[in-house]
Amino acid sequence: MEGEAVARKLYNAVSEGDVTTLVQLLEEDPYLVHGVLFPCSRNLLHIAAMHGQASIAEQVLNHNPRLAHMSDSQKSSPLHIAAAEGHVEIASKLLAAAPGMCWWRDEQGMNPVHVAAMNGHVEILELLLLESSMPAMERLHRGQTVLHLCVKHAQLRVLKVLAMKMGELVCAKDDDGETLLHLAVRCNQLETILYLVEYKDVGLETRNGMGKTALQILDESHPRRVNYTQMKKLLTDPLLIGFEFSxxxxxxxxxxxxxxxxxxxxxxxxxxxxxxxxxNEDDAKSxxxxxxxxxxxxxxxxxxxxxxxxxxxxxxxxxxxxxxxxxxxxxxxxxxxxxxxxxxxxxxxxxxxxxxxxxxxxxTPDEHVKFKRSNILRILIMVLVIAVVVPVCVVGVVSWYESWFNKKRRQLYRGAHAFLRRRTDPAAPAGA
CATH class of the missing domain: 1.20.58 (Methane Monooxygenase Hydroxylase; Chain G, domain 1)
Known part of the structure; x- marks a missing residue:
């Protein structure tokens, strides 16, 4: 009973940020910082990271920095919890004490970079990437990247940050051949689709393992689906991005x-x-x-x-x-x-x-034949046609040319990409 009371007192001190009580308890029994575990096999650093107590985390690290390398029953390290909760200062201290924990995976196969991205904590994500960008390249379940995780959890802000730092992952596929665009359509993420379509080199015609494009996946859904019309327009004609006729x-x-x-x-x-x-005046005769x-x-x-x-x-x-x-x-x-x-x-x-x-x-007097009704009406109709039809035709021709030019540019890019790939990998197929 006495041990439970001490453990409860220690937990309260750590969760509430009571540094004085923590120091007093550790002076009475230094072993507490090493051996006390709380539910789910969490140590003092787990609790401090969960409640955002940076001063407590610093005191615990001074007594036993090895706790930063320990995981709980769910294989989550204190850095995982700090990344999930968004506590930047604690994450910084834990990263300094155990930089290798950037690679550590929990029972769901996610490292702290994945956890921070999933929860939308950009500051912690940038801190982790500053240490090393390689953990962000680690694949998740069924080959999904950290960008797939951002789309799945609707973290567009994080997606933009990662795309700037690791642009090569934007076009990456998972084990099912799904790109970010495929997943965004499945998750009904209109803003994400808009960003991806605007992003360079994102292939609208890329097919997944079932041979389907993002547009075909959208067509399989119900037309009354939320954002269906907007997504259809983006995937059909990217030139109309940002233009809503209505x-x-x-x-x-x-x-x-x-x-x-x-x-x-x-x-x-x-x-x-x-x-x-x-x-001007009355006329009785007429x-x-x-x-x-x-x-x-x-x-x-x-x-x-x-x-x-x-x-x-x-x-x-x-x-x-x-x-x-x-x-x-x-x-x-x-x-x-x-x-x-x-x-x-x-x-x-x-x-x-x-x-x-x-x-x-x-x-107009009758002798001026050139002002006959038919001639005047014909001139006015011609002016109306020129004022309305000509601008419409010009806009249509310009839109067609831009569409044709972008299509040719995508074809040239795919050809150059395939050529470079064959040079670096002779075993690659010609159409790769």
Missing amino acids: EAIPDMSSTMIVVAVLIATMAFQSAISPAGGVW SRKAGEAVMASTHPNTYKTIMNANQIAFVFSIMAMFLFTIKKHQAVHPYFFIFMSFLTIGLALIAILITLSESIYGI
Whole structure:
């Protein structure tokens, strides 16, 4: 009973950081630092590392540095526990006392580098890599690398740090032929996929042991899976990274609202101030009244066309403004917004073009043949086509060229890689 009481008192002193009590107990019985074990066969350093007591760890190491080399019932060393808990200062002291423990594996086959990476402790990871980067090259179960472990546990920050230091592991495969990209798709890690696709030399067409690419693995999942559409876009066309069409159009809302307001203003102004002006006084002979449009009497069909087009332009511009207003409250689906915004603005613009062409026709003398309605309308439609179709074609050609160029670059890289491999390893197959 007395021994249990001392052990409990010692445990409390170590876990709470009571250096005075620890020193007092060790002065009374120096053997305590060597022989006392706690549950799971953990020694004083395990307990200090678990609770983040750096001063206690320093005192224990001064009395018995060999404890840093001892493992518990799960084969975890004090450095494993410090790496798992994220205690940088304790890890530094343990690393100085037992640098070889960077290689020690627990019962799950993981060394402290793997443990730190799995738990997202970048500071400890950099500390361990400063001592030696070789433990990070050690493979895990079924040949997985430490980068596979980062993807599996969604540790993107750690993945980026390791990729900068050990870029050769980014394209590594496990025993099943799975790359980081395959695993990221299986684990539904959208941000990781984005990073890997942006990373140079990551092969989208790399196949695993079952002969499947990352895209084929994604296609086997349910289309309603979270992030399915975004991942599909990244794996299908990497050139569209960072470009979301449904998000790009709403960003133009302020500009398109201005256009809609201008169209509505033009339509309103054309209605109250028609081309050709209005009659200044009543005419009893022809039943004309002051304020009526002159064109309504001289060109009734043209005037009717102008008024109808004006109303269409005004109504669709109002609809566009209403659509942009409710979009701010996320009341409509993005793709419905895209379709309706183009439709309303496009119809309003066409109506304004018709108004302009008919107005020019109505006020132009008949002897000026070059201003006939058909010629004017043809010119306006040509201008509209040039303003809309040409930019779309240019963007399409540029996108196709970039896609073709990147494809050729990947092919050249694979060819150069295979050539270098054959030079260094003559036994390698030609397509390797």
